[in-house]
Amino acid sequence: MSVEKIKDVYLYPMAPAENNASIIKSTAKRLGFDFCGIAKAGFLEEEAPRLEDWLNRNYNGEMGYLSNHFDKRLDPTKLVEGAKTVVSLVYNYYPSNELPAEKSDIKLAKYAYGEDYHFVIRDKLNEFLEILREEIGEIDGRGFVDSAPVMERQWAQKAGLGWLGKNSLLLNREMGSFFFLSELIIDLEVAPDTPLAKDYCGTCTACIDACPTDAIVDNGVIDASRCISYLTIELKEAIPNEFKGKMENWVFGCDICQDVCPWNRFSKPHQEPRFQPNDELKELSKSDWQEITEETFGKVFKKSAVKRTKLAGLKRNVDFLTSN
Template identity: 40%
Template sequence: MNDAELTRRVKALAGEAGFSMAGVAPAVTPTGFARLGEWLAAGYVGEMHYIAERLEDYAHPERLLDGARSVLMFALDYRTAEPQAPQLGEGRVSRYAWGARDYHDIVRKKLYRIADAIKEWRPGSNTRCIIDTAPLLEREFAVLAGLGWVGKNTLVLNKSRGSYFFLASVLTDTPLDYDTPHETDHCGTCTACLDACPTQAFVAPRLLDASRCISYLTIEHPDLPSPDLREGLGEWLFGCDVCQDVCPWNRHSQPATEQALWPLKESNPLKLAPLFELDDDAFRRRFLKTPLWRPKRRGLLRNAALVLGATRAAGSEAALARGLRDSEPLVRAAAAWALGRLGTEAAVSALNRHSLLEGDDSVRDEISAALDLNKTPRR
């Protein structure tokens, strides 16, 4: 079959597999590659050193697949139920992570189906499937493939689908019928996403300081956020949807058809105190196949403590005192900060007791700061 027919059949198969959008771009050096280098040089990457370490691999899809000629881009909607307002002692989880399965596993199977079909329909061709786990500038290729434009919140936006979708791709060394790139910016004068960011992570439109982004801080960051950012985490236990929730184009977003993405009852929102009762084995049993496995136990319990502190969750002293005795220094440090924010008699008592036992310097510093905060009586 010719290139146009092959492209048509691949797009039809993508629709059958559950993807809501499909487009094809030539394998070229993306225009955003130079901006990626500038972004790294500006120090906006945080602790994600793996990006700089593989910088040159972002220069061209050929670095990922020998002889790459085409980049197929797909979108999978993940908007499901509406988020429920958390009560004190509960934390918010980003919409995409509400389900029982990690989206990588869900999407990867769909990509394999498409890759296998390409190799069947075009014998001798080679493919590589990617779902945000390889050095490919997916947003750039999504624009080149006509799926949408990059909004001021740095996410790909589509007029009829908003931005609540995953991007995924299949690289192939066979030529295809390429789509017209999306060239129109429909953000206009709107600054809703920039204005709403709780930690002021946007340096400028389409320029994100990841080291201030709540999604980065709760998922990728390996340590405690700097003190000036902790309060800004607010209710967010894992990820953040603020810059999407306020975007007018998301009024047009479509519900997910993939049932595995629909929320578990306990995820929207998620109770925080029980997390401190999970040892490594229990944490693995509960979260291993879900997106919340990404920060591991130490990261998620750190986040839980920070949310309890940032929201002044009365009644969480016992859970935080348990966190103060955790085997992980990171969890103990976060619990100390949170107890200091609560400032109740029980919280200060727990800090005083543990100050005599703590052997880690970073945790001792957090305990001291928390106790200093409570030397002056609160009104």
């Protein structure tokens, strides 16, 4: 290895894997990602028995797809041929302004007020890969944003971006948990980061105590079939009567376990224009929600993640609340 001596300081050329890591992290920052962590792709051995047990307990409810592609879910090298590296990315969505729920008392999860994050982040991941190919050379890989069997929280922890809280979400000491996770799985050798080994939740049980449907059954273990997010989005049948009076006006998703988390006092407003609520959504009153039509639904939620429920699902959720 050549060494260049400048003013008695020896400068060693950066190894290729380290140079790749530097390029990836600078690109992430340029594209607006708040944090970027890197892990070596491989089998998540410790997660296999946990995932199997969780599925055996039917905590996935009607989300049968979570039992599909078991091997791929645990090993990204089976998902992307030749994969060597998982790049985990954090993108903030904490709102900068008062949310429209103050007017109608009907609540959406904070991430759902703006444009669907799948579109916003997928655009960035595509651009990310293009930049890497320009700066490094031919790279094979794919970008993922909650759209494939990738254990994103586990990979983010392995990449040093945070730890898994009692509510099962990834927590970051600098910004809490109001962020999206996404990944680049690529066939490039990149110097990995050190996993965060410490759990900074300590003895805090705020999220467990606050959950109105008792969905957090153990430290980091969620019975998804009892989670308000599942009940309002994933569940296609009628919401069980046992949850009457426990939904706290959530009609799409839920933020309760995040709102009470002490680490979210460090949340800062996002800088993404596409996440701002549209004007039509801001003007919906409670009666507008109760009487929402196909035309209004299509106009207000044209680019929103709320479209996942379709009009029938949203009306079911609103009716369930108002019939309490």
